[in-house]
Structure formats: structure tokens, C-alpha cells
Amino acid sequence: MGKRDHLKDYVPTEDGGYEYVGTRWSWPSPEVRAAFLKAARGLFAGAVIGLIGAGFIPAPGTFGAFYVVLPFAAGVVAAALSGVALYRLGSEPDPLRDHVYTKSASTLSVKLLAAAAALLACGVAALIHGIALAASSGGGSLLLTVLFSACTALSAFCFWRIHLAFSPIIFTPV
Numbered sequence: 001m002g003k004r005d006h007l008k009d010y011v012p013t014e015d016g017g018y019e020y021v022g023t024r025w026s027w028p029s030p031e032v033r034a035a036f037l038k039a040a041r042g043l044f045a046g047a048v049i050g051l052i053g054a055g056f057i058p059a060p061g062t063f064g065a066f067y068v069v070l071p072f073a074a075g076v077v078a079a080a081l082s083g084v085a086l087y088r089l090g091s092e093p094d095p096l097r098d099h100v101y102t103k104s105a106s107t108l109s110v111k112l113l114a115a116a117a118a119l120l121a122c123g124v125a126a127l128i129h130g131i132a133l134a135a136s137s138g139g140g141s142l143l144l145t146v147l148f149s150a151c152t153a154l155s156a157f158c159f160w161r162i163h164l165a166f167s168p169i170i171f172t173p174v
Helices: 005-009 030-056 066-091 098-105 108-137 142-166
Strands: 010-012 018-020 024-026
Touching: 005 010, 005 098, 024 098, 030 066, 030 108, 030 142, 066 098, 066 108, 066 142, 108 142
Parallel strands: none
Antiparallel strands: 010 018
């Protein structure tokens, strides 16, 4: 399936425009859609605040360790992909066009769980690194490490909560 295969679902109209004639996917109800999007936007904002906060905390040695940097980078990428999918779900009117559903709704849970898992792994790795650094050299601020881990845990928790809110929603083809 190519990048532009969804264009075959648009047919020209008499006035020179195009009309979508492909499959559409409907939310269970307008109330479910509104409640989910409201909750998801708030939780996503919390997750982004946690990510930004973690990025600004100068925990000793944290961003010099690949086992902290790689999960953090993976979490940021997964968070960005989740944000794009949430934006598309919120901006697309109900029912969703098939290509929007395929790129957003059908993959959102995986993106959210990837973000949560990566950020949780990052926080745990940073905490272990900070404790080991403090124990071995007697230096380093364990408080900054705990704050960094708390910010990544907050973000992971927010992404997990969005996933829990989204997973029971079943879209039906129209």
C-alpha cells in the first residue's frame, strides 16, 4: 500500500471539487468523542510538561549515559507521534475517513504505550545511574536525579492513562 493510495477514494464533483467516497469509521457517540478528547488533551499537556521539565533538569551524568539518552529520545519521538495522532483525531470530523483512521486511531494505543514504556525505562535508568553515582563518588545531587525520574514517570503515567481511556473505544465502519 503506497503513501497516496487513499487518493483513489476521492472522486471529482461537478463543481470542480473532490468528494470522499471511501470507508468511514464512526466514534461510538459524540459524547464519548468529546469526553475522550478533553481528557486526552489535558493528560497530553501534563506529559509534555513532564518531558520539558525532565529536559531542563541537570541531573548529574544523566545525559552522558546512553542507557538514559536512548529511552528518552525514543519517548520523545513516540510522544510526538502520539501528539500528531491525537491532533488528527480531534481535528477530523466524525466519522473519520479511512486513511485518517488507519494512521491515527488504529495505531494510537501502540504509540502511547511506546512513549510510556520508553519514558519509564528512562526514569528507572536515570535513578539507578544517579544512585550508583552518588554511592561511588559521594558526589552528585541525588535530588536532581529523583526530580528527573519523577518528571519522566509523570509523562509515562499520562501516556498510560490516555491509552487506558482510548483502548475501550471501538470504532465502527460506516
